[in-house]
Amino acid sequence: MRSHMKQKGMRFLFWGVILYTALSTTVVWLLQFQLIPSPSSSNPVQAEQQEQKPAINVSETAFAEQFTREYLFWTRGNxxxxxxxxxxxxxxxxxxxxGLSFDDAAWNSYTRNVDVWEVKERADGSSIKDLIVFAETVLTNVNNEQQQKRVDRYLAVAIRPAGETYIVVETPHFVPAPIATVTESVVTEEEVKKAVPDQIRLEVEKFVTSYWKVYTTGSPEEIGYFHKDNTPVEGLTGVVRFEKLENLKVYQNEEDIYDVEFDVRLTDLASEAELITHYTVHLIQEGDRWYLTQIREGEVDSK
Known part of the structure; x- marks a missing residue:
């Protein structure tokens, strides 16, 4: 009797193992051919988030970091x-x-640490990407090598693919350090341009000059006063000094709406080196008041 029960138990165990193996193999094949959903794809929200997560291009960041090291490394006279x-x-x-001039620079510079902070691809199909690179620099007094200071900067670098590497397509420029309440502005495509009367051009030049004086010395609230939405804007106060506008061009694309292009000559407060940056802004006139609606640094070059 006991022997019979033992044999029956062994047969049950044998067929149980066979059945488990068959079921396991079947499930594996069904998953392989995606005939049943896998556990990783059972959460559609999680799957969508994984698909939308952008891949990090190591070569882009490496190029931008290498460029920033060289760009912020200078010795006056060399x-x-x-x-x-x-x-x-x-x-x-x-x-x-x-865009940098070192004739009157009071400090030499070298980079200690650099890290890419942000990467954005332009939506115009130009293959240009805008990278914001953080750089920790050390400045040395040109007349006293023992006098040094640390200056942290955020540099905007526009690059596009060029064969097996990349090239910088616009003059780099300093940008404010990121803050928690950054609001991005969208620059629309330029419309048909029309020349403006001399009086309008003088008013625009006065407005833009005043804006840049405040942008480099004022508070976010004072800068926001020049913007149509009156939103506080973080400027370059304590980073650069405004010198003057150059190559100002004013065009009218609609009634009371104007496109303005110009170069801004700035002086880096930390080193006294000069920096020239190109800007395009959109202005609107309401009565005797002018407002800034959009602003863009650099020049677009999709070729």
């Missing part, structure tokens, strides 16, 4: 060496010094 180091980064016909 500009030719700096230009040679930067030569391979620029697109053709770019300024070899990237």
């Amino acid at each position: 500009e030719e060496a700096r230009a040679e180091r930067l030569k391979s980064f620029w697109k053709p016909k770019m300024d070899v010094q990237g």
Whole structure:
């Protein structure tokens, strides 16, 4: 009797193992051919979030970081060496010094640490990406090597693919450090441009000059006063000094709506080096008041 029960138990165990193996194999094949949903895809929200997460392009960030190290490394009187180091980064016909002038620079600079903070791809199909790079720099007094100071900067760098590497397509420019309440503005495509009367041009020049004086010295609330939505804007107060506007061009695309292009000459307060940056802004006139509605740094080049 006991022997019979033992044999029956062994048969039950044998067929149980066979059945488990068959079921397991069947489930594996069904998953393989996606005939049943896998546990990882059972949560559609999680799956969608995984699909939307952008991939990190290591070569882009490495290029931008390497460029930033060279761009923020200079020694007054040794500009030719700096230009040679930067030569391979620029697109053709770019300024070899990237908009910086060191004739009156009081401090030399080198980079200690750099990290890409943000990467954005332009929606215009140009393949250009805008990277914000954080750089920890050390400045040394040109007349006293023992006098040094640390300056943290955020540099905007626009790049696009060029064969197996990349090139910088616009003059880099400093941007304010990121804050928790950043509001992005969207720049619309330019419409048909019309020349404006001299009186309008003078008013625009006065307004833009006043804006840049406040943008480099005022509080976010004072800067926001120039914007149509009156939203506080973080400026470059304590980072650069406004010198003057150059190459101002004013066009009218609609009644009381104007496109303005110009170069801004700034002085880096930490080093006294000069920086020239191109800007495009959209202005609107309401009565005797002017307001800024959109602003963009740099020049678009999708070629």
